[in-house]
Amino acid sequence: MKLQKIDKQLYRSRLNIVIVACIALLAVSSLAISQALIYLFPSESGSNFHWNLLGVIVSAIGVVMTLIKLKTHPKMHEVAYVWDLKQALNLVYRKKRKLDAAAEQGNADAMLALQFSYDGSRQLWTLDDNTITMDSLNTAQAKLDELVEEHGVELDISNYDSAILKAF
Incomplete structure (x- = not known):
């Protein structure tokens, strides 16, 4: 994955639209499905919990499938990019301990x-206005900069590919 420039205002506005649309779609469709099931299959005991639960589950699956299908739409570019970025960062985070140890040994990858x-x-924290933990990130960056200088490694972020994580 390559890092891209994202307009923060555009990202925030499109993310808000996606969130509101998902909530509205989930609420309306779960109620419609639940009511249809209750009408078609009334319960003698008066408890319709299972139909309500089924309505929510089917609606949630529908919302997720819709999001996956619309992920490539041009208006979803910023939201989909951040979604992919979070997944890519999660892959690195899962290997962080091994990556830190290998970096100490001078491993360029x-x-x-x-x-x-x-x-x-x-980039992600700036887009989401989550600057509280930026100090810890700056500390980690300074440590990495020291290791880069110590081992004489040159880093070009455009060369990053998630396949290098398989070695760790």
Whole structure:
């Protein structure tokens, strides 16, 4: 995955539209499905919990399928990019302990993966206005910069590919 420039205002407005649309679609469709099931299959005991639950589950599956189908739509570009970025950062995070150890030993691929993680996290946290943990990120970045200089490694973030994580 390559990091891209994203307009924060456009991202926030499109994310808000997606969130509101998902909530509305989930609420309306779950109620419609539940009521249809209750009408078609009334319960003698008066408890319709299972029909209500089924309505919510079917609606949630429908919303997820709709999001996956619309992921490639041009108006979803910013939201889909952040979605993919979070998944890519999660892959790096799962290997973080091994990457840190390998970076200490001078492994250039480990340093590249960490640099991608730091740059991606910085972008993600800026887009989401989550700057509280930026100090810890800056500390980790400074440590990585020291390792890069110590081992004479040159990092080009555009060369990052998630396939390098398989070695760790």
